[in-house]
Amino acid sequence: MKNDPSLLDILRQQGVSRRGFLKFCAATASLMALPPGMAPVIAKALEQARRPSVIWLSFQECTGCTESLTRSHAPTLEGLIFDAISLDYHHTLQAASGTAAEEARKTAMEENRGKYLLVVDGSIPTGNAGYSTIAGISNLDMLKEVAAGAAAIIAVGTCAAFGGLPHASPNPTGAVAVSDIITDKPIVNVSGCPPIPVVITGVLAHFLTFGSLPELDHLGRPMAFYGNNIHDRCYRRPFYERGQFAESFDDEGAKKGWCLYKLGCKGPVTYNACATTKWNNGTSFPIESGHGCLGCSEPNFWDMGGFYNALSEPSKGTGNALGWGVAAGAALGAASGLMARREKDHASRSHQQVTVDDLKREESP
């Protein structure tokens, strides 16, 4: 693909001025959660960037990830990024079907061997191969075949990243994540059920711009989007600090917008960008709409002990297990907040994260 136009050429062909391009770069920096000062660097990189070939494989999934990605209508920033990549295979979106579709995949693989980007949504069944097939090829075989020639893999959605819903107990299909099968390629996990659209495109934009993958956390997720937990960046956090909690979905506390911790909010153990990026073009996110976070970007979120059961309180270092019942008073609420923050400081310093399992371990004597 030597004579492919650069992204800049494509934008100019579409009548986008230099000003428009600079605006695109500023928005892209924001999209990638990079400092605004990076916009000129992005402009310089994109002037030379070539269209990468992308092969998108959908395995055991509900198409929610593709829905999320395509929800915003062209011409948006996401749309422009899709103009800038060569999406050579996506069985839901492509016009070709049957043999022609599989031919497109094979051609893209041959022409761009070692250079194409593989995007996967859905988990891979390891039980009976017949649980999920495409063109008669089992998901497992197709993943191995396509991954072999890929430069890198982006696992989109919690199913591809961690097994997700199909992996939930008792996991009837033996579903596993991409990283359980492929171990010799760089893999980025863009988790969420579904992931925030701009987070998916942000990672694609990063690859497109710099030809490399962003910095990842210990679960293979981009730090730029999954570096902070929902709780730490939640606008309802001050209520938690003051010990003001909604006790049911229709009490005074709920009406006043108090913290949803006692109603099962998984914000404290969930790492995602919802509280800042928000959904539906920045309209709101679940907590802003009055419902706790489900923790959908974390491994095993379906089996985290129930969406409406409160998490137990972190109590490391005090030898005193603080149930949330104890934290009801304002002073104690603030104290436990401080403790949670110290916990978080420690966790981010040592690049560890506090998981539900840790909390449960802490609580048991």
Add this chain to the structure above:
Amino acid sequence: MNRPALPAIDVAAWETGNVLPLLHEIRHALQNLLDGDRETTIDLRALPMAPGEEARLIETLGEGEVSVQLNALGKSEITETRYPGVWLIAHYNANGEVLGKFIEITRIPGLLKSQREDIADGLQALEDELHEK
């Protein structure tokens, strides 16, 4: 279905407490611009904001003497706030959805200047026009 009206709910203004520190950051940036011509850009999307908080920030900054609408890849609104040197920039796509919101502390936002490539294209277009006459 003649039910009595539901009682009004008294919700205190939600806040993350981010507005005041942000105003102080702007103050420092403005001092930097005055002292050494150092420019600053703040990405508003990178900060957690409670409902209504961003509106309160923008209201505090107010409107100054300059207000420009850019039409490139959708609209952009570029406004000098009532504090000269502090600009509010909002980028929208063609559907009016927000692509990004920034506060720039600068003498003039770079996007307002005519760009070299666009000037060259414009020159070409004008010459073509004159040749046809």
